[in-house]
Amino acid sequence: MNKNLVALLEDSRTFVYNHVAMADAIDEKIISHPEHKVFGIMYDLKGNAASSFQFFATDSLHHFIRASLYFNSIPNYDSLSPIIAFIRQDMVHMVETLEWSK
Numbered sequence: 263m264n265k266n267l268v269a270l271l272e273d274s275r276t277f278v279y280n281h282v283a284m285a286d287a288i289d290e291k292i293i294s295h296p297e298h299k300v301f302g303i304m305y306d307l308k309g310n311a312a313s314s315f316q317f318f319a320t321d322s323l324h325h326f327i328r329a330s331l332y333f334n335s336i337p338n339y340d341s342l343s344p345i346i347a348f349i350r351q352d353m354v355h356m357v358e359t360l361e362w363s364k
Contacts, residue, residue, distance in 0.1 A: 263326050270326050274303075274318040277330065281311035284337065293319055298361045304354065310337040314346045317357055325362045329353065 263270065278288060286309030293302040302319035316330040331349055333342060 263320075263324060267320065267322060267326070270320075270328070271318070274316075274328050277328075278305045278307070278313075278316050281307055281313055285309050285311040293317070293357055295358070295360070300357075300360050300362070302357070304357060306350070308339070310339050312337050314339075314342070315350045315353055317353065319357060319360055321362055327360075329356075 282288065285307045287307075289306040289308070291304045291306070293300060293304060295301070299321040300319050301322065302317060304317040305315065307314050307316070313330050313332050316328070318326065318328040320326045331346070331353065335342075339346075
């Protein structure tokens with residue numbers, strides 16, 4: 263990060279909420295692991311949005327990571343929901359076990 267945390271946070275939120283027209287709901291879950299200095303938000307997008315899951319995490323000083331799940335197909339939540347659940351579980355595990363390199 264080059265002293266641009268606010269811009270990175272705004273970009274992350276914009277990327278998520280660009281899907282509001284097609285999403286049935288957007289659930290936010292706060293990420294807070296102070297013992298590893300990991301903070302952020304996970305976003306679960308419900309319905310036929312192009313992206314089903316996104317997150318960002320930061321230590322607020324040196325590190326920032328953002329990820330999103332997209333498929334190269336027309337969004338159809340009913341058909342994709344089993345694979346979304348499978349990949350979402352891996353992404354949540356990645357966030358919950360995240361530690362920054364020194």
